[in-house]
Amino acid sequence: MDTRERLIESTRTLLWERGYVGTSPKTIQQLAGAGQGSMYHHFSGKEELARAAIERTAEELRAAAEAQLSGPGTALERIAAYLRRERDVLRGCPVGRLTQDPDVMAAPALRAPVEETFSWLRTRLAEVVAEDDGGLDPAATAAAIVATLQGGYVLARAADRTEPFEQAIEGILALLKTR
Numbered sequence: 001m002d003t004r005e006r007l008i009e010s011t012r013t014l015l016w017e018r019g020y021v022g023t024s025p026k027t028i029q030q031l032a033g034a035g036q037g038s039m040y041h042h043f044s045g046k047e048e049l050a051r052a053a054i055e056r057t058a059e060e061l062r063a064a065a066e067a068q069l070s071g072p073g074t075a076l077e078r079i080a081a082y083l084r085r086e087r088d089v090l091r092g093c094p095v096g097r098l099t100q101d102p103d104v105m106a107a108p109a110l111r112a113p114v115e116e117t118f119s120w121l122r123t124r125l126a127e128v129v130a131e132d133d134g135g136l137d138p139a140a141t142a143a144a145i146v147a148t149l150q151g152g153y154v155l156a157r158a159a160d161r162t163e164p165f166e167q168a169i170e171g172i173l174a175l176l177k178t179r
Contacts, residue, residue, distance in 0.1 A: 008052050061117060
């Protein structure tokens with residue numbers, strides 16, 4: 001892995017663990033095994049590096065979601081596969097957690113990939129929901145699914161156990177089955 005990649009991966013790790021303010025350029029450089037000159041050779045500063053890290057995380061989230069949502073099965077089966085896929089629930093969503101970081105939300109360059117990711121996810125879920133003419137509003141249903149998923153992370157982290165997340169997921173799936 002080259003220096004640029006190590007810087008991005010180190011920043012991704014630190015953003016998830018510490019947030020934007022808690023992620024200093026020095027800490028990024030130490031974790032990446034890169035000098036200050038290397039960091040500023042590849043990026044104009046911390047914000048540009050954080051943007052690259054957030055974009056990488058968002059790309060991975062979209063790819064994982066797409067793998068489930070475009071897989072085999074009915075619309076409900078694919079949504080269930082996406083919601084039930086293996087996750088590090090107690091760490092939370094690496095993109096969703098960024099919404100709780102006021103410095104990320106205050107910086108348009110950092111907020112944009114977060115906003116774009118959630119917009120993509122709602123749109124993609126709405127497309128899957130629309131495949132099944134069950135009388136549901138696809139956009140509203142997709143928003144409810146994303147809200148349940150993100151809320152499930154919050155409940156699990158608050159309880160320090162995965163059961164609240166699992167209950168939230170099974171609850172939204174039960175509601176989707178009953179329509």
